[in-house]
Structures are given as C-alpha cells and as structure tokens.
Amino acid sequence: xxxxxxxxxxxxxxxxxxxxxxxxxxxxxxxxxxxxxxxxxxxxxxxxxxxxxxxxxxxxxxxxxxxxxxxxxxxxxxxxxxxxxxxxxxxxxxxxxxxxxxxxxxxxxxxxxxxxxxxxxxxxxxxxxxxxxxxxxxxxxxxxxxxxxxxxxxxxxxxxxxxxxxxxxxxxxxxxxxxxxxxxxxxxxxxxxxxxxxxxxxxxxxxxxxxxxxxxxxxxxxxxxxxxxxxxxxxxxxxxxxxxxxxxxxxxxxxxxxxxxxxxxxxxxxxxxxxxxxxxxxxxxxxxxxxxxxxxxxxxxxxxxxxxxxxxxx
Numbered sequence: 001x002x003x004x005x006x007x008x009x010x011x012x013x014x015x016x017x018x019x020x021x022x023x024x025x026x027x028x029x030x031x032x033x034x035x036x037x038x039x040x041x042x043x044x045x046x047x048x049x050x051x052x053x054x055x056x057x058x059x060x061x062x063x064x065x066x067x068x069x070x071x072x073x074x075x076x077x078x079x080x081x082x083x084x085x086x087x088x089x090x091x092x093x094x095x096x097x098x099x100x101x102x103x104x105x106x107x108x109x110x111x112x113x114x115x116x117x118x119x120x121x122x123x124x125x126x127x128x129x130x131x132x133x134x135x136x137x138x139x140x141x142x143x144x145x146x147x148x149x150x151x152x153x154x155x156x157x158x159x160x161x162x163x164x165x166x167x168x169x170x171x172x173x174x175x176x177x178x179x180x181x182x183x184x185x186x187x188x189x190x191x192x193x194x195x196x197x198x199x200x201x202x203x204x205x206x207x208x209x210x211x212x213x214x215x216x217x218x219x220x221x222x223x224x225x226x227x228x229x230x231x232x233x234x235x236x237x238x239x240x241x242x243x244x245x246x247x248x249x250x251x252x253x254x255x256x257x258x259x260x261x262x263x264x265x266x267x268x269x270x271x272x273x274x275x276x277x278x279x280x281x282x283x284x285x286x287x288x289x290x291x292x293x294x295x296x297x298x299x300x301x302x303x304x305x306x307x308x309x310x311x312x313x314x
Contacts, residue, residue, distance in 0.1 A: 028083070028094040029054065035083045043079040045069040050095070058096045062088050120261070127265035131254045135269035138238070138252045139276065147233045147248045148280035151177065154205035154231070157184040160193050160218050161209040165267050169209045169235070169274060176278035180285055181292035190217035197224035204230040206246075207277075211266055213240025222246060235273050250277065 032047050039047060049069045050057040057065060066073045080091035151157060157177060161170030167188035174186040187193045194217075197206070206225045210218050213236040222232050222245045234246035243249045250273045254266040282289040 026084075026094055027098060028085070028091065029098045031083045039079065039082055042069075042071045042075045043082055045071055046076055046079040054095065054099050058092055058099055124263075128268045131265040131268040132272055134254050135252050135272040139250055139273055143248050143250055144276055144280050147250060147277055148284045150205050150231050150233060150248060151182065151207075151277070151281040152284035153203075155183070155201070155203040157182055157205045157207060158196050158200070158225075159184065159186040159207045159209065160221050161186065161188055162190060162193070162215050162218055163211075165211055165264060165270075166209045166215070166218075169267065169270055170207075172271065173207055173209065173235075173274050173278070176274055177281065179293055179296055180278070180282045180289035182281065182285075187221075190221070193217060193221035194224060197221045197230075198228070200225050200228045200230040202229040206230055206232045207235065208232060208242055208246060209235045209270065210240075210242050211237065211264070211270065213237045213242040215242070218242060219245055233277075235270055235277070 029051070032050060036044060036047055046065065046069045049065060056068075060068070062073050062076055066076045069076070077088055080086075080088050083091070085091040085094065159170040159173045161167045161173075167186075170186040170188055174184050177184040185196075187196050200206070204225075206222055208218050208222050213234070219242050222234075222242065225232055226245070231248075232246040233248045233250065234243045235250045236242045237253050238249075238251035240251075243251055252266075252269045252273060254269045256264060256266065282293075
C-alpha cells in the first residue's frame, strides 16, 4: 500500500562516516510556483509556459521559449535569475532534474468520463479489487503457515514499519494480533526500532513491513534482531533486501495506477496479507485465542449495546 512507503526512505544529510552533506537537487518547479507573485508580468509569462509544459521548457531553445511566452530572450534570462538560477543553462539543468524525479506529478487530472462525474471513482474501486486479486494470486500459503507457527510460539512479537503507509500497517498488525492474546507492540520510530531490536532474545519475533523492501532503517533493525537470534517475518515486495533478510516472506507486488492524487492501492494487498497472518495465527492458537476474543466481545458489549456480529471492539 503509497511506502505509504515509500515513500519511505528519507535521505540523510550526512553519510554514516559524517563526511560532507549529500548535495540535494533543488525543487525548481516549486521555486517557480512560490516566486510567481514576485515576478514581473513578462517573467510570469515565461513561468506560465514552463509550468504548462515542463518537458517542452526543458527541450526548447531560449528563442523558442521566448517566442511561446511572447517575450524577449533577455526576459527569459531575467526570469531564470529571478528564481535563483545562474542563467538559462543552469535553470534547464535543474528543471530537467525535477522532471526526472516528478514528471508523473505534473500531469493534469483526467477528464470526467463516467456518469457520476467523478473520474477517480472507477480507479479507486478497480485498483482495490485488483490489489486483492494480486494478493490472492501471489501470497504463498506455505509461507503463511510458517509465519503463523512463529507467531503462535513467540514469547513476544514486535512489528516494524516506517513511513506513511507502513507505520499504519504496523499498528494495524498490532491491533489484529493482540485480540488473540499475543504479546505484541508496533514500533514506527527508527531509533525505537533499533532499541527494541537490541532487547530481543531467542523465541522473540519481528514482523517487518515495507512496501518497497528498501527502507534502510527497517532492514538494519531486522539485522539487529537476527543478531540476537530473534526470528523475522517480512511483509513486503518480492526479491527485495528486506525479504532476503527475514526467515519467512509474505510478498506481493502491485503496480500502481498512474493517478498521483489517488491513494496507493498496494496497501489493500498488504492489509489482506496481515489479515491472513492474523487469522492463521489465531487458528494455530485455537482455544486460547477464542477465549481472549470472547472476553473482549463480552466486555465490549456490556459497555455499550450492540449486535453480536458487529465489528469486535469497534
């Protein structure tokens, strides 16, 4: 599901040895937008041309850019300097870098094409269905059974997830497992992940969640847990470093729909994996899990009125 995730790999200011800070690529498109109100009218026309078609602005000559904006070539140069560039060449280099990083996010919204006037309606529901179908097709039942056995016999379970999507999925895993009487906690802070991993012992278990499987902090925390002989389950993309670092791998790949305003659909696939993992663990625990769920339901219903088949504790 958007590593969140992933979306979920922050770039450090320094490398591990504390050498010079990493040189960041300036977000020149944001600079153009933020500086727009401060530009002269002629410079704004250049900005309009750039923002309307960034790829054209990268490829066009200075003269062509000036002609399309209806200004002189020196005005194009003044525009470039007004937003903090050394000149046209420097501006185009930075613009090209921004285009490489975020071309998809510059696309205009699709036109309305369905009866309810919402072009995103079919995309949201259709991608959710497709993500669940991919999860059903790709998840390995054998690996799921292995994961359930590790959870059922674990002394304690800790769940690692970092970023917008994976941290929410980590907490969701905690909510799914504790109701079966499993001692479980979720950690979504990289320092707490390392600290928690350092406390683990044989018989303990880590469930590591990452949409990309490349989140360095999660991989390192799993490595620490493995060093102290804890077991590890990955809920992630296939053929990734995180998957290789874990004992059991629940992996699924869901290509994203090219609408940047729509939430990532892969989280539905990962939620399905988490639900399967929780239910399979409950079946392994059987009687003790049923008794814990019964207690929760009993105390939830005497706290407030409700129907027997309503969501548990919700």
